[in-house]
Amino acid sequence: MCLSVPAKIAKILPNDMAIVSIDGISLEISIALVDELEVGDCVLVHVGYALAKIDPVEAERTLELLQELGSAGERRS
Amino acid sequence: MKFADEFRNKAIAQGIARAIGGEVSSQRAYRFMEFCGGHTHAISRYGLEDLLPANVRMIHGPGCPVCVLPASRIDMAIRLVDRPEVTLCVYGDLMRAPGSQGQSLLRAKALGADIRMVYSTLDAIRLAEQAPSREVVFFAIGFETTTPPTAVMIRIAEKKRLKGLSVFCNHVLTPSAMHSILENPKIRDTGGVPIDGFIGPAHVSTIIGTQPYEPLAEQFGKPIVIAGFEPLDVLQAILMLVRQVNEDRNEVENQYSRVVTREGNRRAKDEVSQIFELRAQFEWRGLGLVPNSGLKLKPAYAQFDAETRFAIHDLRVADNPACECCAILRGAKRAVDCKLFGTVCTPETPIGSCMVSSEGACAAYWTYGRVRDEPLRRTS
Amino acid sequence: MSAKGYQRKLDLENGRVDLSHGSGGRAMAQLISGLFHQAFGNEWLARCNDQSAFEVAAGRMVMTTDGYVVSPLFFPGGNIGSLAVHGTINDVAMSGARPLYLSASFIIEEGFPFSDLKVIADSMGSAARSAGVHIITGDTKVVERGKADGLFISTTGIGIVADGLDLSADKARVGDRVLVSGSLGDHGVTIMSKRQNLAFQTEVGSDSAALHNLVAVMVAAGGSGIRVMRDPTRGGLAATLNEIAHQSELGFRLHEASIPVKPAVAATCELLGLDPIHVANEGKLVAIVAPDLADAVLAAMKAHPLGSDAADIGEAVADNRKFVQMATGFGGRRIVDWLWGEQLPRIC
Numbered sequence: 063m064c065l066s067v068p069a070k071i072a073k074i075l076p077n078d079m080a081i082v083s084i085d086g087i088s089l090e091i092s093i094a095l096v097d098e099l100e101v102g103d104c105v106l107v108h109v110g111y112a113l114a115k116i117d118p119v120e121a122e123r124t125l126e127l128l129q130e131l132g133s134a135g136e137r138r139s
Numbered sequence: 140m141k142f143a144d145e146f147r148n149k150a151i152a153q154g155i156a157r158a159i160g161g162e163v164s165s166q167r168a169y170r171f172m173e174f175c176g177g178h179t180h181a182i183s184r185y186g187l188e189d190l191l192p193a194n195v196r197m198i199h200g201p202g203c204p205v206c207v208l209p210a211s212r213i214d215m216a217i218r219l220v221d222r223p224e225v226t227l228c229v230y231g232d233l234m235r236a237p238g239s240q241g242q243s244l245l246r247a248k249a250l251g252a253d254i255r256m257v258y259s260t261l262d263a264i265r266l267a268e269q270a271p272s273r274e275v276v277f278f279a280i281g282f283e284t285t286t287p288p289t290a291v292m293i294r295i296a297e298k299k300r301l302k303g304l305s306v307f308c309n310h311v312l313t314p315s316a317m318h319s320i321l322e323n324p325k326i327r328d329t330g331g332v333p334i335d336g337f338i339g340p341a342h343v344s345t346i347i348g349t350q351p352y353e354p355l356a357e358q359f360g361k362p363i364v365i366a367g368f369e370p371l372d373v374l375q376a377i378l379m380l381v382r383q384v385n386e387d388r389n390e391v392e393n394q395y396s397r398v399v400t401r402e403g404n405r406r407a408k409d410e411v412s413q414i415f416e417l418r419a420q421f422e423w424r425g426l427g428l429v430p431n432s433g434l435k436l437k438p439a440y441a442q443f444d445a446e447t448r449f450a451i452h453d454l455r456v457a458d459n460p461a462c463e464c465c466a467i468l469r470g471a472k473r474a475v476d477c478k479l480f481g482t483v484c485t486p487e488t489p490i491g492s493c494m495v496s497s498e499g500a501c502a503a504y505w506t507y508g509r510v511r512d513e514p515l516r517r518t519s
Numbered sequence: 520m521s522a523k524g525y526q527r528k529l530d531l532e533n534g535r536v537d538l539s540h541g542s543g544g545r546a547m548a549q550l551i552s553g554l555f556h557q558a559f560g561n562e563w564l565a566r567c568n569d570q571s572a573f574e575v576a577a578g579r580m581v582m583t584t585d586g587y588v589v590s591p592l593f594f595p596g597g598n599i600g601s602l603a604v605h606g607t608i609n610d611v612a613m614s615g616a617r618p619l620y621l622s623a624s625f626i627i628e629e630g631f632p633f634s635d636l637k638v639i640a641d642s643m644g645s646a647a648r649s650a651g652v653h654i655i656t657g658d659t660k661v662v663e664r665g666k667a668d669g670l671f672i673s674t675t676g677i678g679i680v681a682d683g684l685d686l687s688a689d690k691a692r693v694g695d696r697v698l699v700s701g702s703l704g705d706h707g708v709t710i711m712s713k714r715q716n717l718a719f720q721t722e723v724g725s726d727s728a729a730l731h732n733l734v735a736v737m738v739a740a741g742g743s744g745i746r747v748m749r750d751p752t753r754g755g756l757a758a759t760l761n762e763i764a765h766q767s768e769l770g771f772r773l774h775e776a777s778i779p780v781k782p783a784v785a786a787t788c789e790l791l792g793l794d795p796i797h798v799a800n801e802g803k804l805v806a807i808v809a810p811d812l813a814d815a816v817l818a819a820m821k822a823h824p825l826g827s828d829a830a831d832i833g834e835a836v837a838d839n840r841k842f843v844q845m846a847t848g849f850g851g852r853r854i855v856d857w858l859w860g861e862q863l864p865r866i867c
Binding site for chain 1: 140141142143145146148150151152153154155156157158159160161175177204230258259260261262281282284285287288291340341342343345346368371372375378394396397398399404406407410
């Protein structure tokens with residue numbers, strides 16, 4: 063599946079590297095594949111690389127939609 | 140975990156499941172293929188099939204890079220690491236993947252081959268730096284998600300002049316495999332059930348974007364919904380597919396908008412296109428030779444290409460004739476229909492692609508699904 | 520482990536083990552008296568015999584043995600020495616017994632620093648002392664460089680079981696409750712975080728601990744209502760419950776939401792593609808307890824410092840397929856299988 067977890071950039075290091083934190087763990091990864099990352103951004107981490115930035119606004123929008131769909135299903139039953 | 144836990148909410152899941160139940164037409168069946176092993180895993184892991192109406196059926200597709208790697212490529216890697224100067228770096232998943240005649244990398248390691256499990260291509264670079272006299276070969280597998288890290292590794296190796304590092308490239312492409320599933324006459328003519336729509340890959344799509352699926356949806360008239368790997372993502376995608384089917388639409392929709400865009404990750408795509416080019420064809424376990432479905436290094440990077448460097452040639456190894464993976468992958472059969480399932484083919488001794496990694500259809504059924512075979516007697 | 524009375528100070532700061540320390544000569548005597556006896560010091564070892572005699576109380580004795588080959592040798596929360604004491608104490612204690620004596624056998628790779636060996640032996644001594652058991656006999660062997668991963672330790676443990684207690688993995692009954700003494704996967708995740716190629720930082724430490732005092736309060740609360748106890752080490756909770764299911768010829772149904780797992784352990788498992796129920800523990804136990812006594816046993820566990828996070832996670836059910844299954848947080852069901860092969864970090 064391409065195992066990947068969401069992580070937060072805690073520190074930007076030289077040579078396209080960064081420290082990310084995931085709950086109680088921290089890990090050094092490469093950020094060579096993603097443009098313009100800042101401390102505090104959330105990324106998907108796969109085999110030690112950031113693959114993409116997670117857009118918090120879109121995440122919130124999806125969650126709201128999910129809640130709406132969920133409660134619509136609730137009313138239906 | 141932020142951006143994961145919120146998408147695992149049981150109450151919302153049950154609400155969406157009821158919404159799906161309310162919107163499906165009892166007059167028809169809905170057969171959706173989740174291409175990606177990540178979705179297969181989420182469906183099995185969270186028992187999502189228990190939440191779906193009986194006429195919505197999920198077909199577990201070939202989207203696991205370990206599962207689809209043919210025995211011949213494992214044999215080639217073993218041949219490579221038989222050379223005393225070679226250190227082979229592999230992702231842990233590959234250690235048990237079966238080659239021909241009971242061979243595997245785990246077994247080769249036990250027999251003395253220098254095989255190192257790595258978590259990242261960065262580890263292979265480190266190894267090559269530490270052991271300049273060794274031929275360090277990285278066994279590259281994976282879909283579009285895992286290819287860019289290999290490209291970055293080669294770029295760094297070039298910059299650092301790491302002469303001992305090379306790549307045994309097995310990277311494969313998702314849209315070509317979906318194309319092959321949809322158009323292969325063998326699949327159409329041998330009782331494969333028609334697929335009404337696809338759940339498209341999550342992490343692959345972060346790299347390639349949603350655009351490459353558009354010709355597929357149009358050419359074959361199938362809806363495709365790109366979805367995240369969390370259980371709510373999968374349920375929402377199923378609801379979106381049900382709606383498309385009901386409304387007779389065949390569009391590419393993006394459920395995973397928090398990470399996936401139409402264009403994908405331009406920087407990652409550039410890294411890949413600088414270093415790799417298409418192979419005319421590549422063998423997939425269970426699917427056979429699929430045109431334009433694999434990548435190799437460009438001639439300019441031949442020095443980093445282990446196949447060129449060590450002059451190893453393609454092998455062809457026949458799949459076990461009793462193995463039903465090909466039919467299972469296209470939804471014509473289920474794991475329990477295969478004579479090998481649970482007898483000679485188990486997760487400890489996988490024969491076919493679907494049992495190789497925990498994400499294969501048979502392995503997922505073995506781990507998560509067998510519980511539904513017969514009702515549980517409750518006497519407590 | 521006889522020390523023949525010859526005494527000369529070892530260079531514990533900079534010295535290293537060489538082949539002479541395993542040859543049976545003076546050097547070996549120095550190592551034993553200057554390092555191991557110092558660390559384990561007790562009346563039995565002081566007599567410098569090749570074996571130790573001890574008094575036996577009436578009742579049934581329990582004996583177990585285990586080899587320790589952990590890499591790395593030192594990790595947050597312990598080292599191979601404390602692990603070798605705790606692990607064997609726990610194997611004795613899972614019978615409901617009170618552990619009394621241990622033996623310790625060392626296979627040391629040539630070149631191993633005395634300073635590391637001393638830290639390891641000292642932590643064995645202190646682990647044994649705080650558990651109230653004695654290391655009363657032992658052995659050292661030195662092998663050539665490359666033939667051992669630094670140090671292997673084997674320990675054997677002996678204990679005494681009280682009358683009326685007969686815990687065994689074939690004694691689980693349908694309807695019994697499944698209790699765990701705390702959060703799962705801490706030890707395995709700690710070890711993985713220190714392995715080469717997986718260098719991530721985590722606040723989690725190994726849970727390595729001697730569990731016999733926890734067992735004692737459980738036995739006091741539940742008596743023979745405790746049918747089975749096991750410490751879920753390699754293969755984790757999944758392996759332990761599958762073993763019990765096979766030996767007792769029944770199934771288990773677990774409730775995923777009630778299984779305690781620390782967030783950092785859960786995150787590590789997601790990162791590496793592992794399942795916390797397959798990850799090793801070194802200071803946790805699983806108890807299968809008769810339903811009418813389960814609440815009392817659970818309360819006793821929660822009142823003990825090593826069981827403060829104890830939880831009731833499921834029940835034994837009739838199932839001729841002997842499946843361990845789990846109700847997911849989603850209302851679905853899945854099988855909790857044995858770990859396949861070895862535990863490897865995955866990319867997919």
